[in-house]
Structure formats: C-alpha cells, structure tokens
Amino acid sequence: MLKEYTVANLLDLNETIAKDLFQGKTYPWEVLPEIGDFIVQLGKTLSADEYDYHEGDIWIAKSASVAPTASINGPAIIGKNAEIRHCAFIRGKAIVGEGAVVGNSTELKNVVLFNKVQVPHYNYVGDSVLGFKAHMGAGSICSNVKSDKKLVVVKDGSEAVETGMKKFGAMLGDNVEVGCGSVLNPGTVIGRGAHIYPLSPVRGCVPANHIYKSKDEIIELQ
Numbered sequence: 001m002l003k004e005y006t007v008a009n010l011l012d013l014n015e016t017i018a019k020d021l022f023q024g025k026t027y028p029w030e031v032l033p034e035i036g037d038f039i040v041q042l043g044k045t046l047s048a049d050e051y052d053y054h055e056g057d058i059w060i061a062k063s064a065s066v067a068p069t070a071s072i073n074g075p076a077i078i079g080k081n082a083e084i085r086h087c088a089f090i091r092g093k094a095i096v097g098e099g100a101v102v103g104n105s106t107e108l109k110n111v112v113l114f115n116k117v118q119v120p121h122y123n124y125v126g127d128s129v130l131g132f133k134a135h136m137g138a139g140s141i142c143s144n145v146k147s148d149k150k151l152v153v154v155k156d157g158s159e160a161v162e163t164g165m166k167k168f169g170a171m172l173g174d175n176v177e178v179g180c181g182s183v184l185n186p187g188t189v190i191g192r193g194a195h196i197y198p199l200s201p202v203r204g205c206v207p208a209n210h211i212y213k214s215k216d217e218i219i220e221l222q
Contacts, residue, residue: 002027002156005189005205010173015115015132017042017079018095028129028171029154029163035110036093039075050080061098070102079115097132110167114174128169130176137180137198142169144186152187156205163187173208195221 003009007028013019021031021038031038043051043059051059056074060066066084073091078084079098088102091109096102100113103120111125114132119125121138128142144167146152152168154161170184173191178184179198190196191208206212209221 002154002159002161002189002205004191004207005154005156005171009208010171010189010192011114011129011131012174015174016095016097016112017077018112021112027154027161029165029168031112031129032110032127032165032168035095035112036075039077039093039095043075043077046077051077085120111169126169127165127167128171130172131174131192133174134172134176134178136178137182139180140178140182140184140196142184142188144169146186154187154189154205156189170202193221 007022007025010028013022025031040057043057046059051061053059058072058074058076060078061080063080064078064082067086069086070084070088076090076094078096081098082096082100085103087105089107093110094108095112097113097115097117099115100117101120106119106123109126112129116133117130118135123136124141126142126144152163152165168186170188175193176190177195179196181198182196182200185203188202190206193209194206195211196202197213200212202212210218211221212218
C-alpha cells in the first residue's frame, strides 16, 4: 500500500464541494470513474440562489466569472468566485472549485479541481485530481494515456498499485507547485507541498515537501 499517497495524506476534503465523492476511497484516483454521475447528483441539490443551471447539466455559481469565449460542456460545476478565462475549454465531467482559475486555452476533462487551484495558462488536465491551492505553471500538462495504451500502474520504488484504468492523468496533493512546461506522465502522484522544477518529465510518485529536479535528484524542501 502506498500510504503516503492516500486520500487522507494528499487532500483536505474540507476544500472541495466534492467531499462526499472521496468518502470510502483509499486513493484519490478511485473517484475518476464516478465524477460525471456525481456532478449530476450534486448539481441537483445546489441552491438556485447561488448557482445558475444551464442546459446539459452545467451549474455555474452566480459569483463566478466566465469569459464569453470560454466553452463549457456538461456535466460540470463551476464553483463560487471561480474564474474561467478567455478560450478555456471544459470538455465535461469537471468540478472547478471555489476561487479556482482556469486560464486561457486550458483544457479540462474528467477532473476535480479543489478550491483555489490555478491552471491559468495553456494547461491540459485530464482524468486528474488537483488538491487545494495546487498550481500548474504555464504549459504544464497531465498526460493521461500511456503511449503503449496499457493500463496505468502507480509506482513508488518497489511498490506498485494497479489502477485498472487506461486513462489516468495525475494526482496533485494540496499546495503542489508544478513548474512551467512540465509533463506529468500517466499515473504521476505528487505529495502535499512538493515542487516540480520547470521542464520536468515526471513519472511515478514524488514525496510530500520535496523538490523534484530530475528522476535522480529529488530533495527535501528546506
């Protein structure tokens, strides 16, 4: 068991409207097949005083800012005070947390963004979970399908957990910083407070409160 990378050790569930989605789950990636149905169920319970409903199972908080050029497909929930900027593309099955930023030309698909997440410039985030205040630098992406199309296995040293999933991007703990131009390969899991150097190709697990400089140089934050 990858103890450091469980839901309890990665994520503050008080910082997402999707708290109930994670109940009973050991690892955060276990929610990926359930995001779409959960959104539809949760959306129907949201207050009409706080959220506007749009055709296609889309709920947008009245306090959210959505650029007229943004494209939002359902099911989706856009949280309070979130900002959806110019030409953002939300393909569906997406929860955007309170105060989160989805920036220009950023694409989301089958994701949970916790509160205050920032994916502000040219990011692709598919089949992923991003914890509270996680930030992805410009051009960084979550690659969600292996080149050989095999099922994703999460690996940490000699330990491995088979996910049974073909599409699986990255799991980012709370307060993770991903440098510009980095590629998080399928099955990447990054612990709370970790930093990823710009232009890094990341694979496997990165411990909490460490800096990933390369696969051979992962050092503890001072």
